Amino acid sequence: MSDNVIEAQGLTKRYGGIAAVDGVSFTVGRGEIFGLLGPNGAGKTTTILMMLGLTEVTAGSVSVLGHDPAREPLQVKRVVGYLPDSVGFYDHMTARDNLRYTAALIGIEPADRDKRIAAALDRVGLPDVGEKKVGAFSRGMRQRLGLAEILMKDVSIAILDEPTSGLDPHATHELLETIRSLKHDGVAVLLSSHLLERVQSVCDRVALFNAGRIALLGTVPELARQVLGGGYNVEVEADGEGLGVLFSDIPGVKAVDQAGPSRYRLLADRDVRAQAAAAVVNGGGALRRLSVEEPSLEAIYSRYFDNQALQQQATSQVNNHAA
Amino acid sequence: MQREGSPWRGLSVVYFRELFDHLTSVRMLVLQFLVVLLGGAVVYFAAEQIRNTTAEDPFLFLRLFAPPGQSLLSFVLVLSILVPILAIGLGFDAINGEYNRRTMSRILAQPIYRDALLFGKFLAGLSTIAIALVTLWLLVIGFGLLRLGVPPSGEEIGRLFIFLLVTIAYAGIWLALAVTFSVFFRSTATAALVALGLWLFLALLWPALAQMLGEVISPSDIRFAQLGLPTPDTLAWQQGLSRVSPGTLYGEAVVAMLNPDAQSMTTLLAQFQGRIGAPLPLDQSIMQAWPQMVSLIAGTILLYVIGYVAFQRQEVRA
Incomplete structure (x- = not known):
C-alpha cells in the first residue's frame, strides 16, 4: 500500500437530485496536514461525513487506511478522530466525565482511561478544569476539549471541521499549535475551513472546494503559480x-x-x-x-472566483449572441 | 451488504450512562415524587375503605390496588395516567436532544453503531421506569401488610406480579412512542407536545370516538335494542376500535388480573347462559389478559422498529 491514509476517488453525494459533492478525488498522506477550503455549503462537511461512514456515498469510493467507511465503519472510526463543527458536550457532566464516557465507547481499558485523559487535558492546556462542568466552558475551551478527545483516542487521522471558527486570535493560535504537534506525532490532519489566512499557515496541501467540486488542489505556492501566474x-x-x-x-x-x-x-x-x-x-x-x-491563499481564492465569474459572463454573452 | 462488528458494541456503556442520568435527573425526581404522592394517597384511602368492610373477601390485597365498585380513584387508575407521562417525560428528548446539544456526530464518530445508542437509551428509560414501579409496588404491598394485617395469598402475589409486568409493558409502549417521536422531530418541545397530545387524545377522546365510529360502521340492530342488549357486531367494532388505545388494553389486562370475578365480554356471555359463579383461577385470568399483554408488547416493538429504521436513515448533520 502507498503512504496515503485517505484515498477518495470520484466521491459523490446527491440529496434528491442535487449533488452536494460531485466527483471529488484527493489523497492525504501520512503525517500530512490537508486543508479542505471553500465557502459555506461547498460540500466540505458532507465529504468529511462520507469519510467517517456517517452518511452514505452515492457514487465513487473512499478508503481510510485501507478500510471502506461504509462497510467497515467500526474499523474506520477506531483510527479516526473527529472534531465536528461547533462540537457539543454533555453540559451537566464534568469535562473528565465527558471524556470518560467517550473513552468507554472507544473501548479504552478502564485502568488506562484516567491516565490518558489527564495527559490529553494537559496537552490542550486544560489541566485544571477537568472537574468543572462543561456547561460553563467557553467555545474555545469546548474546542480544546474536543481536541483532547482526539488526543486521548490515539488516532492516526484527525478530521477537524471548522476548528477555528468563532475563536479569538489567541485561541486560534493555540489550536493551530496543537494541530502542528499532531502532525509532529505522525498523525494525518484533515481540516476544513473558510478562514483561509489562518489555515494557510499550517496546511501542507489544500483543496479548494467550489459547488461540490475541487476547483484547485496542491500546495499554496503551486496554486499561486496556477492562478495568479506568479504570486x-x-x-x-x-x-x-x-x-x-x-x-x-x-x-x-x-x-x-x-x-x-x-x-x-x-x-x-x-x-x-x-x-x-x-x-x-x-x-x-x-x-x-x-x-x-508571499502569495496569500486569500488572493488566490478571490482571483480564482473572479476568473470563474468572468468566464461565466463571457460564456453567457456568447450564448446570448448565438441566440 | 454485511456490516462488520457487533451492533451491541458500546450498548452497556450507553445504557449505564443514560440510566445514571435518568436516576439523578431532577425530571425523574419530580415525576417519581408525583407518582408516590398520588399513589400513596389513593392506596391509603383504599386501605381505610377495606378496613371498614367486614365481609369476607379472598382477594383482600387486590382491592388495595383496584377497589371494587365505583371508586373515584384507584391506584390502577393513577398508574394508567401517570405511567404514560413518566414514559414520555423520559423519552421525548432521547435522540433530538443529542442533536440539539451537538453531541450526536461526536458520539457516532466513536466505534459504535447507531443501534447501540438507540437501544441503550430505550433500555435505560425502561429500566428507570421499571425501578420506579417495582419500588412503588413493594411500598404498596408493605403498606398493605402493615395496615391490613393480613398477608397476601400466593395467588394474590402471582396476580400482583403479572400486574407489575403488564404495567412495565404499558410503560414500554409509551416510551417507544416518545423515543420514536424524538427521532422524527428535531425540536424536543415539538416531540413532547405531539406525544402528550396523542396521549390525551387516546386517553380522553378516543373511547367516546370509538363508540361513535362503531355505531357508524355497523349500526345497532333494532331487535337487540328492543331487548335492551347491545348488538354483537356493533359491540365488536366498538371494542376493537377502542383497543387501539394502549390505555384500553392496559385497563382490560389489569381488570382481568386484579378482579378475578370481573365480568368481561366472555363472562358476560357466560352470565346469559347462567354460568356465573366462582372467580376465575389465575391461569384462566392470564388466558383472558393474554391478547392484551401480547398487543402491548407487540405495539412497543412495532413503534421501536419504526423509530429504529428512521434513525438509521437519518442524516447526522443538522
Whole structure:
C-alpha cells in the first residue's frame, strides 16, 4: 500500500437530485496536514461525513487506511478522530466525565482511561478544569476539549471541521499549535475551513472546494503559480541607472512595475530577493529597502472566483449572441 | 451488504450512562415524587375503605390496588395516567436532544453503531421506569401488610406480579412512542407536545370516538335494542376500535388480573347462559389478559422498529 491514509476517488453525494459533492478525488498522506477550503455549503462537511461512514456515498469510493467507511465503519472510526463543527458536550457532566464516557465507547481499558485523559487535558492546556462542568466552558475551551478527545483516542487521522471558527486570535493560535504537534506525532490532519489566512499557515496541501467540486488542489505556492501566474510581490527601493531592465532579466520575474522614481515592484513566481539585491549592487546602485509579499491563499481564492465569474459572463454573452 | 462488528458494541456503556442520568435527573425526581404522592394517597384511602368492610373477601390485597365498585380513584387508575407521562417525560428528548446539544456526530464518530445508542437509551428509560414501579409496588404491598394485617395469598402475589409486568409493558409502549417521536422531530418541545397530545387524545377522546365510529360502521340492530342488549357486531367494532388505545388494553389486562370475578365480554356471555359463579383461577385470568399483554408488547416493538429504521436513515448533520 502507498503512504496515503485517505484515498477518495470520484466521491459523490446527491440529496434528491442535487449533488452536494460531485466527483471529488484527493489523497492525504501520512503525517500530512490537508486543508479542505471553500465557502459555506461547498460540500466540505458532507465529504468529511462520507469519510467517517456517517452518511452514505452515492457514487465513487473512499478508503481510510485501507478500510471502506461504509462497510467497515467500526474499523474506520477506531483510527479516526473527529472534531465536528461547533462540537457539543454533555453540559451537566464534568469535562473528565465527558471524556470518560467517550473513552468507554472507544473501548479504552478502564485502568488506562484516567491516565490518558489527564495527559490529553494537559496537552490542550486544560489541566485544571477537568472537574468543572462543561456547561460553563467557553467555545474555545469546548474546542480544546474536543481536541483532547482526539488526543486521548490515539488516532492516526484527525478530521477537524471548522476548528477555528468563532475563536479569538489567541485561541486560534493555540489550536493551530496543537494541530502542528499532531502532525509532529505522525498523525494525518484533515481540516476544513473558510478562514483561509489562518489555515494557510499550517496546511501542507489544500483543496479548494467550489459547488461540490475541487476547483484547485496542491500546495499554496503551486496554486499561486496556477492562478495568479506568479504570486510573489518583491518590492525594491533602490537608486541606480537602468535597474528596471536589470530586474526584468532575472529568471522567474514576470513583470516589473516602476511605482515611483526609485521604487520597483517585481512580480515573480518565486522569491527573487537575493537576485534583485545582486542586480542592484552589480549595477552600481544603492539598495534601500527590499521586501517580499508571499502569495496569500486569500488572493488566490478571490482571483480564482473572479476568473470563474468572468468566464461565466463571457460564456453567457456568447450564448446570448448565438441566440 | 454485511456490516462488520457487533451492533451491541458500546450498548452497556450507553445504557449505564443514560440510566445514571435518568436516576439523578431532577425530571425523574419530580415525576417519581408525583407518582408516590398520588399513589400513596389513593392506596391509603383504599386501605381505610377495606378496613371498614367486614365481609369476607379472598382477594383482600387486590382491592388495595383496584377497589371494587365505583371508586373515584384507584391506584390502577393513577398508574394508567401517570405511567404514560413518566414514559414520555423520559423519552421525548432521547435522540433530538443529542442533536440539539451537538453531541450526536461526536458520539457516532466513536466505534459504535447507531443501534447501540438507540437501544441503550430505550433500555435505560425502561429500566428507570421499571425501578420506579417495582419500588412503588413493594411500598404498596408493605403498606398493605402493615395496615391490613393480613398477608397476601400466593395467588394474590402471582396476580400482583403479572400486574407489575403488564404495567412495565404499558410503560414500554409509551416510551417507544416518545423515543420514536424524538427521532422524527428535531425540536424536543415539538416531540413532547405531539406525544402528550396523542396521549390525551387516546386517553380522553378516543373511547367516546370509538363508540361513535362503531355505531357508524355497523349500526345497532333494532331487535337487540328492543331487548335492551347491545348488538354483537356493533359491540365488536366498538371494542376493537377502542383497543387501539394502549390505555384500553392496559385497563382490560389489569381488570382481568386484579378482579378475578370481573365480568368481561366472555363472562358476560357466560352470565346469559347462567354460568356465573366462582372467580376465575389465575391461569384462566392470564388466558383472558393474554391478547392484551401480547398487543402491548407487540405495539412497543412495532413503534421501536419504526423509530429504529428512521434513525438509521437519518442524516447526522443538522
